[in-house]
Amino acid sequence: MASAAGSLAIDLDAKRGVRLREGAVVASLFTCALISILTSAGIVIVLFWEAAGFFKSVSLWEFLFGTRWTPLLEPRSYGVLPLVCGTLLVVAGACVIAIPTGLACAIYMSQYASDRTRRIVKPVLEVLAGIPTVVYGYFALTYVTPLLQQVYPDTLVYNAASAGIVVGIMILPMIASFCDDALRAVPESLRLGALALGATRFEVTVQVLIPAALSGIIASFVLAISRCIGETMAVAVAAGGTPNLTLNPAESIQTMTGYIVQVSMGDTPHGTLGYYTIFAVGALLFLMTLGTNLIADRVLHRFRETYE
């Protein structure tokens, strides 16, 4: 018996060749991951390093709570609030347009549209999401603004409203697509269970599916907001270049991104305080989008825990 077992000994030893190949694969994948992480980290470090240079001359307090932003003109003033306000005005406009429409679109696609309609609508939305954003900017300037001026003649050529509207149109496909996915991720058995209790399709959607998919839906809103905050070209073209602490959407404003574009493309000499402002604004922008993305991540995480 013992000798038979010995002759049948199973070879479980690791093979050298296999081990080396696996090792090489893991090492090269790790290098790629490391490069991308290091690059991002490098960018963030430079951003904050240069911003720190700016804060040697201007106090953080003045930057965050000052109400005038004129870093390139005398008398110079470094209060970022007008830019933040401009950004938030555009974000608010975009949300008013995109959140209800996007959600309605997702409800239609996931619950009412036939498979054929869906097969057409979904790619169209994805194409819409791929249009270069500068195109949206000119669309705002040449089409939306004249329209707004007809309705409300005091609207300026560059204004927050048209920028908000086109940014809203821009993020609509993203919201619709994410919410559609979130609604579809709710198990079919829940939907059937609700329908079997004599609920109409609308009742099922609003009272069972949306609550069940709520974290996914909210996460899509937050991600969209983060994208609005970071959006550059459309607002740089459409909103104007006047830092303006106002809530009036018909007025010309400047967003944080719009300001960064203006300075980086303009003739502000490197090394001046005016030049360093873009790093300070950039750092704040980074913190804002990072914050919203973290929120979205937390919310989505909760969603996954419930259904996966």
Place this chain on the structure above:
Amino acid sequence: MVTVKVTETTSAAAVTQPSPSASPPILAAQDLTIRYGEKPAVVSVNVAIPENRITAIIGPSGCGKSTLLRAFNRMNDYIPEARIDGGVTYRGRDLYAENVDPVEVRRRIGMVFQKPNPFPKSIAKNISWGPAINGFRGDERLLVEEALKKAVLWDEVKDRLNESANALSGGQQQRLCIARALAMEPDVILMDEPCSALDPVSTARIEDLMYELKHLYTIVIVTHNMQQAARVSDFTAFLDAGRLVEFGETEQVFTTPKDKRTEDYVAGRFG
């Protein structure tokens, strides 16, 4: 709470196959054929479900049991490729007539699914949601308590009615789903393999429950479990390849089946 508006008209006359019981049929399929695309899943089925009895539908996997069951409360409406010919009557009314609202049908003919599917809401809300959307105006607490007591779940959950239903065990969730269906005060409850995801203890509790409920409701249950069909049901329908092979009192179907195929199936020789 939901009053039955449909009137009892020609129920008995509409049924081609005589009911093997004294009680009148509440649901009846006439020459019912259901296809998915071209492939028929249910073929020319005539069956009359007696009121206040438990009727079991048995048969090998894929023979069309679930398809037939879903035809009784129009849940096949949600399978786009399903096509239905022939008719189903409920107390004499054609369920597939033009002017019938499937939502009204499902208020009276409830369903319990194979896998427990409680809503991600509190235990109490799971029960009260159905009646609430259907215009319930009474005391919600009482409604919840009654339904949970009927489903023999009350003692286990009475202290945590506001906790999430997802925290319950599988067997408790399934009894919650039964309670949820009962809260609608339906006329008929359709159950599609309600115990297949449960352990023997939970299964036994649900069987006891069905036994207690049959005086109040008509129950149609699809099951793969021969012992279960034999234990709980009064009548048994045996389907094979979409056709109704045999329908009769459970005792007769299991002890003296008329058809050779039934005999083989209940003896466990195929399927």
